[in-house]
Amino acid sequence: xxxxxxxxxxxxxxxxxxxxxxxxxxxxxxxxxxxxxxxxxxxxxxxxxxxxxxxxxxxxxxxxxxxxxxxxxxxxxxxxxxxxxxxxxxxxxxxxxxxxxxxxxxxxxxxxxxxxxxxxxxxxxxxxxxxxxxxxxxxxxxxxxxxxxxxxxxxxxxxxxxxxxxxxxxxxxxxxxxxxxxxxxxxxxxxxxxxxxxxxxxxxxxxxxxxxxxxx
Amino acid sequence: xxxxxxxxxxxxxxxxxxxxxxxxxxxxxxxxxxxxxxxxxxxxxxxxxxxxxxxxxxxxxxxxxxxxxxxxxxxxxxxxxxxxxxxxxxxxxxxxxxxxxxxxxxxxxxxxxxxxxxxxxxxxxxxxxxxxxxxxxxxxxxxxxxxxxxxxxxxxxxxxxxxxxxxxxxxxxxxxxxxxxxxxxxxxxxxxxxxxxxxxxxxxxxxxxxxxxxxxxxxxxxxxxxxxxxxxxxxxxxxxxxxxx
Numbered sequence: 001x002x003x004x005x006x007x008x009x010x011x012x013x014x015x016x017x018x019x020x021x022x023x024x025x026x027x028x029x030x031x032x033x034x035x036x037x038x039x040x041x042x043x044x045x046x047x048x049x050x051x052x053x054x055x056x057x058x059x060x061x062x063x064x065x066x067x068x069x070x071x072x073x074x075x076x077x078x079x080x081x082x083x084x085x086x087x088x089x090x091x092x093x094x095x096x097x098x099x100x101x102x103x104x105x106x107x108x109x110x111x112x113x114x115x116x117x118x119x120x121x122x123x124x125x126x127x128x129x130x131x132x133x134x135x136x137x138x139x140x141x142x143x144x145x146x147x148x149x150x151x152x153x154x155x156x157x158x159x160x161x162x163x164x165x166x167x168x169x170x171x172x173x174x175x176x177x178x179x180x181x182x183x184x185x186x187x188x189x190x191x192x193x194x195x196x197x198x199x200x201x202x203x204x205x206x207x208x209x210x211x212x213x214x215x216x
Numbered sequence: 217x218x219x220x221x222x223x224x225x226x227x228x229x230x231x232x233x234x235x236x237x238x239x240x241x242x243x244x245x246x247x248x249x250x251x252x253x254x255x256x257x258x259x260x261x262x263x264x265x266x267x268x269x270x271x272x273x274x275x276x277x278x279x280x281x282x283x284x285x286x287x288x289x290x291x292x293x294x295x296x297x298x299x300x301x302x303x304x305x306x307x308x309x310x311x312x313x314x315x316x317x318x319x320x321x322x323x324x325x326x327x328x329x330x331x332x333x334x335x336x337x338x339x340x341x342x343x344x345x346x347x348x349x350x351x352x353x354x355x356x357x358x359x360x361x362x363x364x365x366x367x368x369x370x371x372x373x374x375x376x377x378x379x380x381x382x383x384x385x386x387x388x389x390x391x392x393x394x395x396x397x398x399x400x401x402x403x404x405x406x407x408x409x410x411x412x413x414x415x416x417x418x419x420x421x422x423x424x425x426x427x428x429x430x431x432x433x434x435x436x437x438x439x440x441x442x443x444x445x446x447x448x449x450x451x452x453x454x455x456x457x458x459x460x461x
Contacts, residue, residue: 035359047363053356056455057378070366070374102455120364 007173007182014147014155014192016169017182018162020212024180025158026050026128032156033126046120048127052113054101061097064088064116080119087115091145107138114142118149125155131164140196143167147193162208166201167194174211183211245425253429260414265433268410271327271399272441275334279391282335283342284384290343291350292372308340313401320406330407334398341390349383350376382457385449392445396438411437 005028009015019025027036034041054063062069064084068077088094091111093104101109110131117125130146131139147168159165165172166188174183186208188194194201227247233239234246241249254261286304290297316333323329353376361371403412411430418426 030359033359033363035362041363044365045363047360049356049360051356053354053360055357055375055378057381066360067364070361070364070370072367072370100455 005182009154009156010171011154012152013170014150014157014168015171015173016165017156017158017173017175018165018208018212019158019160019175019180021160023175023178025160025175028175028180029126029128029156029158041124043124044122045124045126046117046122048113048117048125048130050129050132052101052109054109054112054116056101059098059100060088060093060104060112061085063101063112064119066116067120080121083121084115084119087119087149088112090149091115091142107134107142110134110138111142111145114146114149123154125150125153127155127157129159130157139164140167144193162205162212163196163201165208166204167196168192172208174208176212242422242424245428249425250428250432253425254432257426257429261411261429261433264409264411264414264430265437267327268396268399268403268412268434269437271330271402271410272334272395272437274327274331275398276338276391276395276441276445278331279335279338279395280342280388283339283387283391284346286339287343287346287350288372288377290347291376292368304340304343312337312398316401316405319402325406325408330399330402330410333402334395337394337398338391341394342384342387345387345390346380346384349380352383353379382453385453388445388449389442392442393438395441396434400434 017025017028030036031039032042033039033045033047035047054060055066058066061081061084064087065077065080068080085094085097088097091114093108093112093115096104096108101112104112110133114130117127117130127146131142134142143164150168157165157168170187170192172186172188174186175181176183186204188201188204190198190200231246231248234244245253286300290301312333315336316329319329319332319336323332350372357375357379358371361375366374399410400412403410404416407413411434414430415427418424418430
């Protein structure tokens with residue numbers, strides 16, 4: 001996919017990896033998560049795949065606490081439960097704690113997956129097109145939510161949506177080519193989440209789209 | 217409702233056939249005659265039915281426990297998989313009917329040989345369905361578990377096993393459908409009680425209507441067992457099957 005790749009991700013900030021479908025963004029993220037053969041994660045990570053991957057036999061609260069459940073640490077699980085409840089309330093699922101995932105809408109499931117990812121409480125958060133399957137408005141809402149909840153963590157988010165990268169990324173890197181190369185750091189001004197109606201942002205979006213086009 | 221109408225139609229056709237051809241009841245008794253025997257010999261029939269039902273239920277429990285244990289062992293241990301899994305598959309090449317007389321010889325005319333027979337017939341669909349389910353866990357779930365530092369044991373118990381429940385449930389349904397075969401074959405080969413025993417006895421004495429009555433009860437028993445297994449498996453798996461998106 002890529003050779004001699006050397007990437008730095010700034011601590012405590014969100015880096016968006018922007019690229020077209022099939023360029024190898026997901027592979028890069030899986031490499032960072034230690035999921036590719038021979039790859040090792042940089043440390044404990046919280047990983048959010050494109051699909052929500054909620055377990056259909058666990059209710060929403062149990063799904064959010066899945067990591068603690070799998071590590072079979074009862075004490076830690078009990079101490080994490082208040083945070084799980086708080087996170088679920090923040091993503092608007094405070095009333096659905098006991099429901100099974102199949103009773104939720106796609107947007108709700110994605111929000112539950114977001115809560116599960118953040119409940120892991122790890123310094124490094126890796127997200128693969130976390131809002132890919134959502135309608136535009138739900139997506140904007142969840143982006144705001146994610147930006148607030150990711151504050152202070154080192155996050156790497158893969159996306160093919162320039163606007164999403166511009167709203168959430170402290171830094172943006174464009175991936176292009178085959179094998180892919182990573183473009184220079186683009187650091188849009190202003191705090192995240194950025195206003196999607198901002199003129200400067202839209203100008204940057206046009207530039208990013210141009211870059212993605214040229215890369216093909 | 218519709219299957220019931222079809223069944224009633226078939227029974228009526230049967231009655232008409234006997235009436236038209238004038239077949240003697242020891243060759244083919246009309247349903248009305250079978251119904252009379254069902255009522256007259258109800259005590260005898262329920263007594264034998266209870267025996268057969270117990271054999272089926274015990275065989276089912278034994279077969280399920282044995283099958284589930286083997287499937288989980290195969291899923292958890294590569295050593296077991298290599299040394300014993302081919303054997304389990306080959307064991308299915310032996311027709312159970314062929315070893316029925318041996319089981320009776322070793323375990324006697326009582327309940328044990330029938331329970332063993334039923335368990336033998338049941339355990340294979342259970343092993344193969346559950347083992348299949350355990351191998352086909354959504355890779356996304358397994359990766360998620362890896363990033364969460366889950367132990368192989370936790371992954372097996374918390375993810376692979378519950379994820380295999382739908383496959384296991386279909387194995388249980390098949391097992392419930394074949395359980396009566398095991399019990400009845402055992403009774404045909406050699407028994408001192410049960411519906412299969414009653415059938416062989418009454419056929420030998422030309423009491424064909426009684427054999428038909430026993431057969432009717434046997435059908436109802438099988439149906440009840442299947443319905444119970446179906447209900448149980450629905451309770452086991454309350455979530456709908458995954459939709460490909």
